[in-house]
Amino acid sequence: MDLRDEAAYDRLRAAQWRARTAMSRRALLRISATAGLGAAVGGMAPRPAVATAAGPIVKPLPPELFVVYGSNAEMRWEAMRGQGYHTPIDRFFVRDHTSTPLIDVRSWRLRLFGSGLHGSPTLDRAVEFSYEDLLGLPAREISAFIECTGNGRSFYTTQQNQQVSGTAWKLGAIGVARWRGVPLSVVLDRAGLTKHAVDVMPRGLDPDYVDAGTNHGRVRRPIPVAKALDDALLAYEMNGRILPPDHGFPVRLVVPSWVGISSIKWVGDIEVSDAPLFSPWNTQYYRLFGPGYPPEGSAPVARQVIKSALELPWNATLSAGRTTVLHGRSWSGHGPVRRVEVSTDGGTSWQRARTHGPERPGGWLCWEFPWRPDGTGPRTLLARATDAAGTTQPDTAQYNTLGYLFDAVVQHPVTVA
Incomplete structure (x- = not known):
């Protein structure tokens, strides 16, 4: 063990x-x-x-x-x-x-x-x-x-x-x-x-x-x-x-x-x-409580989960018909991140992001994705990572009452104008 x-x-x-x-x-x-x-x-x-x-x-x-x-x-x-x-x-x-x-x-x-x-x-x-x-x-x-x-x-x-x-x-x-x-x-x-x-x-x-x-x-x-x-x-x-x-x-x-x-x-x-x-x-703290867990909670949480974030303001405004390079970072407590995908249509389709820099355990992986949006209006950007253990960010995080270890793909809102 x-x-x-x-x-x-x-x-x-x-x-x-x-x-x-x-x-x-x-x-x-x-x-x-x-x-x-x-x-x-x-x-x-x-x-x-x-x-x-x-x-x-x-x-x-x-x-x-x-x-x-x-x-x-x-x-x-x-x-x-x-x-x-x-x-x-x-x-x-x-x-x-x-x-x-x-x-x-x-x-x-x-x-x-x-x-x-x-x-x-x-x-x-x-x-x-x-x-x-x-x-x-x-x-x-x-x-x-x-x-x-x-x-x-x-x-x-x-x-x-x-x-x-x-x-x-x-x-x-x-x-x-x-x-x-x-x-x-x-x-x-x-x-x-x-x-x-x-x-x-x-x-x-x-x-x-x-x-x-x-x-x-x-x-x-x-x-x-x-x-x-x-x-x-x-x-x-x-x-x-x-x-x-x-x-x-x-x-x-x-x-x-x-x-x-x-x-x-x-x-x-x-x-x-x-x-x-x-x-x-x-x-009392740093265990998972709620439906699906025993009354005393889960075992103490240990390793972090997998996440991705865009280096972009929340509700950012981007220009239609013009290429914007989206930048972000992904990380996992279970090993280096191996792949990052980006969706610019709310999850209907996914494309591979270009990664750069070191892939090391305990750190994060930097990535970028060029996007030329058509039309105008609100859009939702998504980024999801897969780590060396084969774990990919899910669509929904498993609920717990203290809100720990959120690992789902985050819906990042932007406006194309």
Whole structure:
């Protein structure tokens, strides 16, 4: 069984945990909602005095680049036109549960603890790394997307007439950057990883998240140790620059191809456990709920789904009788995108787009399609991708009440004049 597949991992480890503790899933959910980090540590452990509140978002959010939703901001896709492969920092989306903290890197420490490490079972006996310590470790650079699990959520309502909850993202909660940092595997090895470890749970230094009057503590979510050892990165640079505050300074986790909640920002500590770990972010949230799913929801969502986006304003006006080159990007959490097709007649016919640039896992594929529209009036443009696993974007996304993982072909309206 491949424990890098979180669905398989969750089924196996949850079953083992229930057998060992004789707890029901309902009891686990109750514990995770209130304690989060488990009895050995406690979900409300004191926070190191290194973070101060800044504001919901620190960087400028000009309206020509972003659509703002409180503490979140999505990139306008037309702002990516001509920007090259990587998303510039000034237009990389921001997803915060609370607000961006400003952290004093001189006093910041990354602390690792838990039953999955030799000699560091509790937070007060943690192995510590300073910022300078991390800079001195072997580094790696990767290009990878980070994407909010709810990216595309609004289309459940506008295209499928289904009610969902959460931020009404279109497709702009995605960005690809060059991340440089230390492989998480290196830090785990230095901290004394045991062969019995199964879960790794990073926790951020952003303010506690309160939902409906319940304080869930700081954002944290476990990943399987196999995924942590495979390609997870503790990043301290983004596109060749020091990591900006909104994107996780001083250090964030980057978990390629997985949903954005796995890539915890502002990491302050990491619990490593020889038993499954639970938090609200893998029990109450980031599971699929609704018709067709069990009452406790699906296994925690892991890999991202396949999507395509046009680098074109919503409701753009194009000229009749004149060739316009449509540009866009497609990506998938299940491998490189191999083919992109475009329809300019609402899905009646499809033609292959010209692709260019790298085809790499964890990134996106750039493409273009020349179109000379006849006549005038409203039109609907569609783009659909097929990835290396053979998955093609469907016409309809499978419904879930929290609006996660929208993968259907998006209907992009334009007017020909």
